[in-house]
Amino acid sequence: MITLITGASGSGKSLFAEQYIHKKRKAEQKLVYIATMKPYGKETEEKINRHKIQRQGKEFQTIECYENIETITVPTKNSCVLLECLSNVLANEMYSETVENRDDAIVVQKIYQGILQLEKKCEHLVIVTNEIFSEELPDWEDSAIYTRNLGILNQMLAKYAQNVYEVVAGIPLLQKNMSPSAIQEEQGEMMLEKKIVVLGGAFQGKTQWAKEHWQIQEEECLDLKESSFDKESRSFDQLKLISHMEKMVEWYCKKEAKEDEISQQEIENCWFKIEKMWKNGNNPILIVDEIGYGMVPMKKTARKYRELTGRMTCKLAEQADEVYRVIAGIPQRLK
Secondary structure, eight states: EEEEEEEEEEESHHHHHHHHHHSOOOTOOOEEEEEEOOSSSSHHHHHHHHHHHHEEESSSSEEEEESGGOOOOOOOOEEEEEOHHHHHHHHHTTTTTTTTOOOHHHHHHHHHHHHHHHHHHEOOOOOOOEOOBOOOOOOOOTHHHHHHHHHHHHHHHHHSSSEEEEEEEEEEEEESSSHHHHHHHHHTTTTSSOEEEEEEEETTHHHHHHHHHHHHGGGGGGETTOGGGOOSSGGGGGGEEEEEEEEHHHHHHHHOBBTTOHHHHHHHHHHHHHHHSSSSOOEEEEEOOOOOOOOOOSHHHHHHHHHHHHHOOOOHHOOSSEEEEEEETTTOOOO
């Protein structure tokens, strides 16, 4: 059995994972902790030491494994194993010094298959991963590739796992099977008179889930990341789904900003364009990336873009009849 636990940095997910597996294991079962963080500097060494102190007295047997998790040998088939954490495994495999030019799809599949093999060697496998998808991508090289790969891995494992938790400010939220019946009952029923918003971080499977859930064809969709809305030849009433709504705000921020300022009139122009999509009675589903987490950007236009996207999302959610949030491919109905 696999339990996947995700959450932002410093959210308390590691502590929850340790408490969770300790509570779930039976008296005769051994506890195994697979440590995946390489001690490559003072900061990581301090973090490793904090985790060691946190595990003291919890009866964990620690196994250090940075790559090739499929090779791990656990004490007994009856063991309960905690893998901490998936984001380290991905980074170690992607930037391995022993492999050159490894294809990203191969890396993702290798890790996924390795986890499935590890699951067969133990009674219960708990995996900690990271929520890094609800903020603008950092500037370091390959950040988008790494983020996408982790998003794909999270989706694959969340789909396979029996339990999925998201930890927010130390509070564990059960995400998988939280309210499946309400969502499943409506599957295949495309209610165009309803206003529907789907939100979540990047690479969470929002668009794919919406397409499958409401049975929408590719030609009925518009991706604002790929096609600018101001150059789109189709009218909005021909569309059933528009993704990356935040790109509309970004477009206005870049086009209309004068000396890093955006006027109230320009904001209203952006809102007018958005609201026009929902005025014909043939309402497309609107999908928005959450980008308001993480550090505040240094550039003023970037701060404006992030703030206006958040305000746009709030307004869309307020006007919507239904709002869904997707994390690791799992939908949760918020409204």
